Amino acid sequence: MTKKILIKQIKSGIGYRKKSKDTLRALGLRKMNQTIEKNDTPAIRGMIDKVSHLLEVIEK
Numbered sequence: 001m002t003k004k005i006l007i008k009q010i011k012s013g014i015g016y017r018k019k020s021k022d023t024l025r026a027l028g029l030r031k032m033n034q035t036i037e038k039n040d041t042p043a044i045r046g047m048i049d050k051v052s053h054l055l056e057v058i059e060k
Contacts, residue, residue, distance in 0.1 A: 003040040006058040009033065013054060023051045 009029045013021040027047055028036050037060075038044050048057060 004037050004060045005040045005044070006035055006037055006060060007048065008035040008056045008058070009054060010056045011054040013051075016054070020051050020054065023047050024054065027051075029055075 007027060007029070009024065009032055012032055013024050024030075027038070027044070048055060
């Protein structure tokens with residue numbers, strides 16, 4: 001059984017570089033205050049680290 005994490009977008013991607021916006025899209029985030037549940041993998045953690053200023057992470 002894999003560990004899950006909740007990811008919530010707390011800031012808009014407007015005004016940030018295209019890479020940041022692309023990373024939000026790759027995580028599956030499209031709207032402000034949207035919360036998604038993902039498996040806790042090194043790839044997901046790396047994406048979270050790149051846009052941590054736009055996200056809130058909740059460990060399950």
